[in-house]
Amino acid sequence: MKTAVYRKEHFNAAHRLHNADWSEATNDKVFGKCNNPHYHGHNYEVVVKVVGEIDPETGFVMDVKLLSDLVLEHIVEKFDHKNLNVDCPEFNTLNPTAENIAKVIYEILRPFIATSLDLSITLYETPRNFVQYPA
Amino acid sequence: MKTAVYRKEHFNAAHRLHNADWSEATNDKVFGKCNNPHYHGHNYEVVVKVVGEIDPETGFVMDVKLLSDLVLEHIVEKFDHKNLNVDCPEFNTLNPTAENIAKVIYEILRPFIATSLDLSITLYETPRNFVQYPA
Amino acid sequence: MKTAVYRKEHFNAAHRLHNADWSEATNDKVFGKCNNPHYHGHNYEVVVKVVGEIDPETGFVMDVKLLSDLVLEHIVEKFDHKNLNVDCPEFNTLNPTAENIAKVIYEILRPFIATSLDLSITLYETPRNFVQYPA
Amino acid sequence: MKTAVYRKEHFNAAHRLHNADWSEATNDKVFGKCNNPHYHGHNYEVVVKVVGEIDPETGFVMDVKLLSDLVLEHIVEKFDHKNLNVDCPEFNTLNPTAENIAKVIYEILRPFIATSLDLSITLYETPRNFVQYPA
Amino acid sequence: MKTAVYRKEHFNAAHRLHNADWSEATNDKVFGKCNNPHYHGHNYEVVVKVVGEIDPETGFVMDVKLLSDLVLEHIVEKFDHKNLNVDCPEFNTLNPTAENIAKVIYEILRPFIATSLDLSITLYETPRNFVQYPA
Amino acid sequence: MKTAVYRKEHFNAAHRLHNADWSEATNDKVFGKCNNPHYHGHNYEVVVKVVGEIDPETGFVMDVKLLSDLVLEHIVEKFDHKNLNVDCPEFNTLNPTAENIAKVIYEILRPFIATSLDLSITLYETPRNFVQYPA
Numbered sequence: 103m104k105t106a107v108y109r110k111e112h113f114n115a116a117h118r119l120h121n122a123d124w125s126e127a128t129n130d131k132v133f134g135k136c137n138n139p140h141y142h143g144h145n146y147e148v149v150v151k152v153v154g155e156i157d158p159e160t161g162f163v164m165d166v167k168l169l170s171d172l173v174l175e176h177i178v179e180k181f182d183h184k185n186l187n188v189d190c191p192e193f194n195t196l197n198p199t200a201e202n203i204a205k206v207i208y209e210i211l212r213p214f215i216a217t218s219l220d221l222s223i224t225l226y227e228t229p230r231n232f233v234q235y236p237a
Numbered sequence: 238m239k240t241a242v243y244r245k246e247h248f249n250a251a252h253r254l255h256n257a258d259w260s261e262a263t264n265d266k267v268f269g270k271c272n273n274p275h276y277h278g279h280n281y282e283v284v285v286k287v288v289g290e291i292d293p294e295t296g297f298v299m300d301v302k303l304l305s306d307l308v309l310e311h312i313v314e315k316f317d318h319k320n321l322n323v324d325c326p327e328f329n330t331l332n333p334t335a336e337n338i339a340k341v342i343y344e345i346l347r348p349f350i351a352t353s354l355d356l357s358i359t360l361y362e363t364p365r366n367f368v369q370y371p372a
Numbered sequence: 373m374k375t376a377v378y379r380k381e382h383f384n385a386a387h388r389l390h391n392a393d394w395s396e397a398t399n400d401k402v403f404g405k406c407n408n409p410h411y412h413g414h415n416y417e418v419v420v421k422v423v424g425e426i427d428p429e430t431g432f433v434m435d436v437k438l439l440s441d442l443v444l445e446h447i448v449e450k451f452d453h454k455n456l457n458v459d460c461p462e463f464n465t466l467n468p469t470a471e472n473i474a475k476v477i478y479e480i481l482r483p484f485i486a487t488s489l490d491l492s493i494t495l496y497e498t499p500r501n502f503v504q505y506p507a
Numbered sequence: 508m509k510t511a512v513y514r515k516e517h518f519n520a521a522h523r524l525h526n527a528d529w530s531e532a533t534n535d536k537v538f539g540k541c542n543n544p545h546y547h548g549h550n551y552e553v554v555v556k557v558v559g560e561i562d563p564e565t566g567f568v569m570d571v572k573l574l575s576d577l578v579l580e581h582i583v584e585k586f587d588h589k590n591l592n593v594d595c596p597e598f599n600t601l602n603p604t605a606e607n608i609a610k611v612i613y614e615i616l617r618p619f620i621a622t623s624l625d626l627s628i629t630l631y632e633t634p635r636n637f638v639q640y641p642a
Numbered sequence: 643m644k645t646a647v648y649r650k651e652h653f654n655a656a657h658r659l660h661n662a663d664w665s666e667a668t669n670d671k672v673f674g675k676c677n678n679p680h681y682h683g684h685n686y687e688v689v690v691k692v693v694g695e696i697d698p699e700t701g702f703v704m705d706v707k708l709l710s711d712l713v714l715e716h717i718v719e720k721f722d723h724k725n726l727n728v729d730c731p732e733f734n735t736l737n738p739t740a741e742n743i744a745k746v747i748y749e750i751l752r753p754f755i756a757t758s759l760d761l762s763i764t765l766y767e768t769p770r771n772f773v774q775y776p777a
Numbered sequence: 778m779k780t781a782v783y784r785k786e787h788f789n790a791a792h793r794l795h796n797a798d799w800s801e802a803t804n805d806k807v808f809g810k811c812n813n814p815h816y817h818g819h820n821y822e823v824v825v826k827v828v829g830e831i832d833p834e835t836g837f838v839m840d841v842k843l844l845s846d847l848v849l850e851h852i853v854e855k856f857d858h859k860n861l862n863v864d865c866p867e868f869n870t871l872n873p874t875a876e877n878i879a880k881v882i883y884e885i886l887r888p889f890i891a892t893s894l895d896l897s898i899t900l901y902e903t904p905r906n907f908v909q910y911p912a
Contacts, residue, residue: 103775107271112768116521140590143521143548151627161739183543230245235289236238251386253415275455278386278413320410334701365650371643372693373911380905425912431874469566500515506508507558604836635785641778642828656791656818679862683791683818725815
């Protein structure tokens with residue numbers, strides 16, 4: 103049976119929800135106040151889950167300190183105190199919904215995690231709105 | 238790979254655990270102080286999870302605002318500040334355990350969620366007692 | 373300078389807000405859905421704060437284990453899984469608002485705390501509604 | 508002895524820390540990444556505390572439902588999903604630090620609270636950074 | 643469809659991470675400050691998850707009071723206020739990483755849970771580091 | 778009116794409660810399982826509160842980043858992943874109760890905070906046991 107290891111980190115960022123292919127009326131209808139052209143923001147909490155076998159020598163699936171360092175270097179450094187739409191090329195044409203941010207985080211981190219380990223990202227946009235990729 | 242979207246809402250309600258087919262002695266033995274005939278109560282937290290593909294146009298699996306509205310209209314409006322045993326026909330003959338409340342919430346919400354999406358309910362009776370349906 | 377020691381405990385109870393001297397219309401107007409005659413309920417969190425000097429022999433203002441035992445014996449035992457209006461004589465004629473419950477808890481506990489120590493009660497009715505007595 | 512009543516609400520907003528009287532170098536030195544010209548954001552939690560006597564007829568210091576409505580109408584409606592620097596005249600020339608936001612919230616709400624009641628605002632910018640006005 | 647029931651309990655313990663087959667240099671390199679020979683400690687939160695069918699007579703998958711009692715008797719009693727490395731034979735030769743503690747808890751509890759029910763353990767070493775066995 | 782600024786940090790440590798001037802029987806009677814000679818441990822959360830006037834140029838009472846740095850350098854660096862009784866000279870003859878740890882943290886930090894500002898420390902030993910110095 104496999105074991106999961108989780109590490110939670112956080113970053114604060116501004117964003118807006120917007121589809122440049124749509125009229126402003128459609129954007130307003132679909133995204134409401136999240137479409138504010140001057141942006142709003144969140145304290146994002148990101149939980150990274152890694153699943154695999156426990157190494158009998160260390161007792162670790164993966165050293166959670168190394169996992170934390172990966173998230174700090176590749177995710178928090180990139181997104182913290184940033185405007186996701188403006189400062190982050192990942193979202194130049196991709197709408198920064200919680201779903202898409204979680205998927206982008208997964209794709210950034212996947213190459214740094216051993217292929218024997220499964221990876222999943224849970225992203226809290228607020229304590230009451232959150233997503234997981236892959237589910 | 239699929240993505241999950243979660244929304245948390247809450248309601249406050251009274252209930253008692255009781256099986257009308259049993260003697261009072263059996264009810265007391267099985268349900269203990271939860272069988273108090275004058276009821277007790279909880280701040281219930283309900284987390285609704287919807288799993289599916291991310292729509293490339295919106296970046297949403299499902300608009301979490303719509304998901305919140307569904308829970309407010311069909312669950313919170315029905316159960317908040319109510320006595321589950323007395324005020325809610327769903328529990329006239331069904332014991333309002335956390336398990337059964339979660340299942341009832343699932344059955345109420347399921348028809349309002351697109352059939353392409355999976356649905357699961359997590360219900361916190363207290364921060365230390367909670368259930369999930371389906372698991 | 374003095375030091376405060378805090379202990380948090382919890383109980384689950386049913387209640388309704390109601391003033392027997394008023395008409396039902398006035399009760400509905402003032403207390404709204406909290407006036408449901410069949411009751412609703414909460415997970416109450418109670419934080420007991422005791423302020424005094426640190427005893428140089430123990431390093432304690434007051435042994436938090438003894439403080440916890442006092443709250444369990446005199447408050448949790450009395451209110452947990454109860455209907456405050458029906459089962460608890462303290463609220464036979466006193467409306468069980470959070471303010472009044474906090475004051476009742478203070479009055480019950482005060483005789484058990486050394487007179488050299490100050491006492492204050494914070495009561496969470498929900499994570500978003502809470503009171504403190506004395507303020 | 509007086510009693511305090513607390514109500515917690517939340518809003519999500521973008522902001523940047525900036526003093527227009529200073530050079531960009533000084534702004535960067537003092538405000539660091541909080542000075543990002545494209546903004547960042549937070550999930551703000553605001554706790555409103557009102558202190559006074561318990562009304563013997565209602566058992567309330569102040570009806571927490573009315574207190575919640577005041578915060579929703581005058582604070583959340585104004586700041587939620589907004590860019591504090593751009594969308595909110597209160598911060599056109601006032602730096603939207605947590606301290607200043609708390610003070611602005613106090614000044615907005617003070618006229619709506621009975622003069623017999625004391626008011627204090629606690630504002631969480633993140634779960635680890637928060638302020639209170641007046642202290 | 644099956645239902646999950648969860649119960650959260652907690653214990654406070656000291657531990658160090660150490661592999662007696664390694665040199666001190668290797669222990670320091672792999673475990674860093676967690677290898678402090680004088681130990682450090684944590685408030686562990688353990689969430690026990692049991693999955694099965696809802697019993698139509700009780701409305702329970704498993705009585706969460708009985709589940710709580712099992713965890714208190716077999717886990718909290720054994721590990722609370724203990725030094726895991728020194729006081730607990732389970733970790734005499736097994737490194738008390740979160741992964742291994744979760745697995746040990748699973749193995750202790752598994753015989754007490756009906757074979758028709760699945761069991762899984764989530765262990766929080768801190769609010770930001772946690773593990774699940776089996777995943 | 779003054780404003781308070783708060784910053785929360787955390788450290789994990791082992792400790793035991795013990796008075797070397799007492800017999801073992803008295804230590805056991807007073808401190809119970811907290812007197813385990815092999816130590817136990819906690820995830821300590823420390824909240825540092827600084828009270829003063831808002832600087833009109835910065836909008837800060839005190840830059841919370843500088844406050845965080847002070848706590849990390851002088852408190853977390855000193856106590857994290859340590860055995861308070863053995864590794865920390867502050868507790869060689871002082872019993873490391875939560876009260877005494879809070880007071881020690883206050884005395885360490887006080888010289889680094891401007892004399893125009895008031896300082897207070899809240900220390901969580903567990904989410905349910907905490908202290909404040911000065912009260």
